Amino acid sequence: MTDINDIPPEILASVFELTIYTSSISSLRPLSIVCRHWHDVVEQTPRLWGIVLLRKQSSPAALEKQITKAKAAPLSITLFPGTRSAKHTKKVYQKLTDLSINWVMANVGTEFISACRWVALYRSLEELTLCRGGPRYDEPGPFFNDVNAFTQREAKLRSFTATNLQKAWVIGFLGPSIRQFCLVRGYPDLSEQVNYYTYRLYTRIADTWDYLSRLPEVIKVHLKHLKHNDPKGFAPSVIRLSKLLTLHVEDVLQMPILLSYIAAPHLQTLCIDQRQIEPLSFSFRNPSPVAPLFACWSDPSFLPANLHTLELRDCLEITDVPYLIRWLERLPNLIRLFIGDGSNVLGKAPSRLSPDDGESNLYRALAHPMTRQDGESFWLCPSLMILHLDADQDIGELLSIARTRGGIASAMHDIPPPNRLRRVEALLCNTGREEEIELLGSLVDQAYCLCTSCGLRVLSKATNRLVSKN
Secondary structure: OOOHHHOOHHHHHHHHHHHHHHOOHHHHHHHHOOOHHHHHHHHOOHHHHOEEEEOOOOOHHHHHHHHHHHOOOOEEEEEOOOOOOOHHHHHHHHHHHHOHHHEEEEEEEHHHHOOOOHHHHOOOOOEEEEEOOOHHHOOOHHHHOOOOHHHHHHOOOOEEEEEOOOHHHHHHHOOOOOOEEEEEOOOOOOOOOOOOOOOOOEEOHHHHHHHHHOOOOOOEEEEEEEEEOOOOOOOOOOEEOOOOOEEEEEEEOOHHHHHOOEEOOOOOEEEEEOOOOOOOHHHOOOOOOOHHHHHHOOOOOOOOOOOOEEEEEOOOOHHHHHHHHHHHOOOOOOOEEEEEOOOOHHHHOOOOOOOOOOOOOHHHHHHOOEEOOOOOEEOOOOOOOEEEEEOOOOHHHHHHHHHHOOOOHHHOOOOOOOOOOOEEEEOOOOOOOHHHHHHHHHHOOEEEEOOOOOOOEEEEOOOOEEEEOO
16 A cells, blocks of 8 residues: 555645635645645645735735745736625735736636736736626727737637627637637526616627637637527638637527638548527527538538537437438448437437438438448448437337447348447436347447436346336
8 A cells, every 4th residue: 555655746736626626725724734744745745825816805914825835936816706805805806916917817807807907917827717807898909909910829728718898808818729618608696786788798690700710720619608690691711720629609599690601621520519498598588400511511621521429419300310321322431429309309200201312210310331332331320339319219129220330230231331330328217128228238338328217227248127227
C-alpha cells in the first residue's frame, strides 16, 4: 500500500484544486492539518490560492487574504450568480482588476470584466465564460480599445462561452486562437424588470454565421437556445470549418438552414437536440424539415465521412427518414447512433413513401442488406456498435436488427457481415415480453432498458438476466 507521504506534490495539488471548486477555498484549512506533507503542499502552491470563487456570502477580508497568498500565480475567477459589487467588496474587485494580467480563467459577467481591458488580458486568459451583466453593460465601451490584428493573432484564449451577449461583445473575442466555442442565448432572468416574452428571444441567424466564420481553428462548437429569425433570402458564403470535430446543436430554431451553410468534412460527433425546453418551449417547436440538411451534407464537399457518433433527438419528421437513410449510407464509420423519437416518427414511417423514394423505414434498413442502383448489396452503417432508440418501437424490430448484427449475418447473406452490435438501449419493458427481452440480451453483449419503471435495468449476455444499470 502506498504511503500517504509518497503521493507526489503535483498530484496532491491537482486533487486540492478540485476540492476548492466543489467546496470552497476554506477546504484548504482542514487539508493542511492532515500532515506536514499536505500542509507544505497547501502553503507552497500559490495557484491553489489563485482559485477565487466570489459568492454572495463570501468574506471580503478572507478574499483579500487569499489574493495576497496567491502572489503572482495564475488566477481562476468565478463570479457566482447573485453576487453584486457592493461597497464592502469594492476593494476585492479592484485587487482582481489590478491583477488582470494574471487571469487564466474567468467565469464572470460583463459588469465585472468591463473594469478591465482586453489588451491586459489577451496574453494570459485561456478560458472565458461571459454572460450579460445588465443593460448598462450591453456594449463593451472602451474594453476593446487599442486592440489590433497583432492582439488577435497573439491571443491565448482557447475556450469562449458567450451567454446573452450583444454582438459587439462576442466578436471582440473571436479569432484563430479559439478551439472551443459555446453560444447560448438563454432565457430572460425573471428577477430583472424586463418583458418576459419579448426580451431578446430572437437572434439574427446572420450573426451566428458571422461568429462561426471567424473561427477557422475551432474544434468544438455548442449552440444552445438560439431562436433564429428567418434569413428571408439571405444566403452567406459556405463557412468551412475544416478542423471542427464536435458539433452540438440544442434547441435552435432554423437549425437545418443554419447548418446547410457549414462544411465540416472532418466532423466526428454530431448532436442535434430539438427537445422542447421549458419555460419558453411552447413557442418554439421547430417546424423545419431536416431533409434539406441531409441532402446538403451528402455532397462530397460537406460530407463528414469520418462521423462516428450521431445523436438526433426530436428533430425528425416522417418525410425526413428516407433522406436520413440515404445520408447514413455515406457514413461507413458510424459507431454510435442515438435517436430520440418522442413523436414515434420511425414507427409511423412506411417501408416506402413512393416507388422512387427508396427505403423509408430505418428499422428495416438496419436489419437487412440494402441494394444500390447498380445492383450491389451493402449494409447500412456497417461499423455500428451502439444503438440507442428512445422511441415506442416494437421489440420485434429490435430483434430483427440484433439477429443480423449479432455476428451471424454471414450465414444469412452473401456479403461481408457488419460489425457486431455491442449494445442496444431502448424502451424494452413496455414493448416486449420477458422472453423477448432475454432473447435480445442473448443476441448482443448488453441490452439496456431506458424506462424509469424498471430502474434502468440492463440485460447482460454474460448473465442472461436483468440487472440494475447503476
